[in-house]
Amino acid sequence: MKTIIVENYQKLSAYAAEQIIKEVDGTDHAVLGLATGSTPVGTYEYLRNFPERFKGVTTFNLDEYIGLDKKDTNSYWTFMKEQLFNHVPFQENNIPDGNADDLKAECHRYEAQIRNSGGIDLQILGLGNNGHIGFNEPDTSFDSRTHVVDLSETTRQANARFFQSIDHVPTKAITMGIHTIMESKRILLLVSGKGKSDAVERLLNGRMTEDFPASILHHHPDVTVVIDQERVAGKFHMAPEKS
Numbered sequence: 001m002k003t004i005i006v007e008n009y010q011k012l013s014a015y016a017a018e019q020i021i022k023e024v025d026g027t028d029h030a031v032l033g034l035a036t037g038s039t040p041v042g043t044y045e046y047l048r049n050f051p052e053r054f055k056g057v058t059t060f061n062l063d064e065y066i067g068l069d070k071k072d073t074n075s076y077w078t079f080m081k082e083q084l085f086n087h088v089p090f091q092e093n094n095i096p097d098g099n100a101d102d103l104k105a106e107c108h109r110y111e112a113q114i115r116n117s118g119g120i121d122l123q124i125l126g127l128g129n130n131g132h133i134g135f136n137e138p139d140t141s142f143d144s145r146t147h148v149v150d151l152s153e154t155t156r157q158a159n160a161r162f163f164q165s166i167d168h169v170p171t172k173a174i175t176m177g178i179h180t181i182m183e184s185k186r187i188l189l190l191v192s193g194k195g196k197s198d199a200v201e202r203l204l205n206g207r208m209t210e211d212f213p214a215s216i217l218h219h220h221p222d223v224t225v226v227i228d229q230e231r232v233a234g235k236f237h238m239a240p241e242k243s
């Protein structure tokens, strides 16, 4: 796992965007895995300046709430449209359907669609305070594929800032599984935000355990973690390079 510490959020966003552009440049077909949350907002803002680069690119988002209409202001579909899809003409954008009648079938369909696209070339991830990636909460099996999850109380509280009140935050979501994420060829984990220093410490120096989903990333051959030093202010230290 390669770790890069950048001075601030602007630099994190520019670094991530440049990596994404590099990934899609010169190919007529690339598959990106995208994330929601506040962390990638600056990255998407940067990418909006280069709409012509993404014509042959297919995207798959990590997750979606269950029970919100696609057009709801808080659905991840709306978020992605506002941040990116309305501004950049991708070939195809995919997000799990949190309103499907048969959610289990939707999970299988999403997995198959990722597979049929040839697999994800570059997956962008954010980090939840409790170590979640996508919406894979602590104690999710490392073998999981796209599935329905019960959101933990900490995650609902962390995301309540976008909703009218905590009561409006959905209790369930569909998320790509940890195994699905690990099948991506390359992973870029972006870490920014107050209160994440403990999670960063555990990510960099803790042991691999299902209790902390992001810890699995040490087992992926091509992961880069980018940390915004200004916002993740706090005590964490760099682990010695592992081979």
Ligand SMILES: N[C@@H]1[C@@H](O)[C@H](O)[C@@H](COP(=O)(O)O)O[C@@H]1O
Pocket: 035, 036, 037, 038, 039, 040, 062, 063, 125, 126, 127, 128, 129, 133, 134, 135, 155, 159, 192, 193
């Ligand atoms: N499902 C998303 C995750 O994919 C995201 O990484 C996490 C961190 O969000 P933020 O970037 O706002 O800290 O929040 C949500 O729960």
